[in-house]
Amino acid sequence: MADLNDAQNEAIKYIDGPCLVLAGAGSGKTRVITQKIAYLIQQCNTPAHKIVALTFTNKAAREMKSRVSQIIKGSQSRGLTVSTFHNLGLKIIRSECKKLGLKSGFSIFDAQDSGQLIKELLLRDHDDAADLVQLLQSQISSWKNDLVRPSEAISYAKDSNELMAATVYEHYDRHLRAYNAVDFDDLILLPTLLFKDDPSVLERWQNRVHYMLVDEYQDTNTSQYLLVKLLTGVRCCFTVVGDDDQSIYSWRGARPENLALLASDYPKLKVIKLEQNYRSTRTILAAANHVIKNNPHVFEKRLWSELGVGDEIRIIQCKNEDQEAERTASALMSHKLRYNCHFQDYAILYRGNFQSRIIELKLQQLQIPYHVSGGTAFFSRAEVKDTLAYLRLVFNPDDDNAFLRIVNTPRREIGSSTLLKLGEYAQSRETSLFQASQEFGLQQILNQRNLERLLRFVHWIEKTQQNFETNCPAKAMKEMVDDTGYEAWLFEQNKNAKAAERKMENIQQLIDTVEKMTKKAEEEGDEASLKDIVNKLILRDLLEQQEEANDLDRVQLMTLHASKGLEFPYVFLIGMEEELLPHRNSIEENTIEEERRLFYVGITRAQRQLTLSLTSQRKTYGETSKTIPSRFLDELPEEGVIWENKDQPKPEEEKKAIAQTHLSHIRSLLGEGS
């Protein structure tokens, strides 16, 4: 436990009661958590399996796990729980599903599934509901995050609109249960409500948690706050770490005031501030402090650094996004060649996922290896969603969303009118589409031919279910995909065979992943249930994991949100414009402070050098329009910041670098050829 400062040491050794660590950016908060876990296990004889550490992202959980295992020898950390809130919730729901009225194969609805369900419910009662869906979806989500149940929402409603929304909420929840499904918010909400209502269940779980640590505490919502409070109970043995300046998730229900709430809920709360920054140069830190000064603060803190002054912050002004991408890529490349760094030392950050496209293009042109993290690209692909829907239906036949998605994909000549009739029948019988398909009464409604087609599908699903019970998951999955004739259908659909091939590769990747996960689970002695794996897939763990292993030396591309908790020697932050950062909606909704924190997060990711860029015109929806420099640029200090004018010719050095890359590329091609 060498090399820790006094505050860090104090935070680690204080274990007798609730502890709040206010940790500024780069102040070593992850170190505090990992070292504290080691301290608990090695010095305090706390059994590893009674310690729970919670994070918000899979990536953070993985990182923490690996850092803990670096400190303590393998066997000692066995049984330690390091997981995301959502994964812990899933674990609790899985083992308590009977109490919650769920069957074991329950599905997890992602945001898209939820949206679809809400849309359907709205269309039943209202004519033009399309633009209401998003609004209702976020309303229902906030209700769930605030522990408001449908009945309460209905009784609190003040006008007809609110009543309508609350009614949709009630229908929505009822349908979820009927589908034997939960949504993302339920993963936290259901365990919390269960613990609140059932003391015996709560006690059982409390006994499994002797000490709890929570990372990024400013991101907790009301439901998560209560979950932690309930689980830690009267023992109050927990450490939470957070930074209100890095609160960037209030749009999804996070309550940074939970930091302050803690002090009133726990009068004995020990508050420790970490103010020494070990990450960034003084120039970068000064800029970050200067910017965040514009926000009001509950907890005052002064971040300082012992590191050198370092390079100036560069601001590159470009004509358009094309040039911005080009200059970013070439500046990166010339820097890399000059200082002989690794690609993994660089990160390119942006506000929205859509901004990665042009950058990717330019990086490809310069042969720069990169990895785009986060992003829903893979999971939003039709073929991936189809395959997952097949699995969902196999394990949970009541999942009507999955049923509708794949009942006629590939074509089984089951069309919309058949499904409409089936839907009406199922509704009247109050059962799922799958169950309804097998009912006798359906003969009255559907003609012989259509009924046969439907039953053929139902029987095939049942056959597949059996196959999954007798065969190993990956094999059964492969057979399932083969059985559907999906591949042939893809080639039929896509004129160019290449696109179809790529789609099949994506499905194969899913199968490979399942195989790997199964093997891994077996090695660790867990039950290798495909149900769990599918749910983990939907929670987005795993695939990232695989990619990470392969993507060693690559430039990292990600959103500002995704970058929180990470650090890079050299950071490029692109799109410093009004309506982008701060985002247009945030300007309208007057939530500039959160955007400022987002900028703050971006700045503080950089260890040695920070480069900002902006354009004077940008293409949106295919139309170019003028842009205004971000107001945040005005908030930077004058000292230590240099502006590069757009009219300036490209620096000679960068030109040379590009030429050199091309040359070395040609050489490598020649070399391989001979």
Added chain:
DNA sequence: GACAGATAAGTTTTT
């Protein structure tokens, strides 16, 4: 019931 072509709509951020 399938499919092509037209038209409209939409990009914040994530588990």
Added chain:
DNA sequence: CTTATCTGTC
């Protein structure tokens, strides 16, 4: 500029 949805024809 892409993607989702609608419409009309076969």
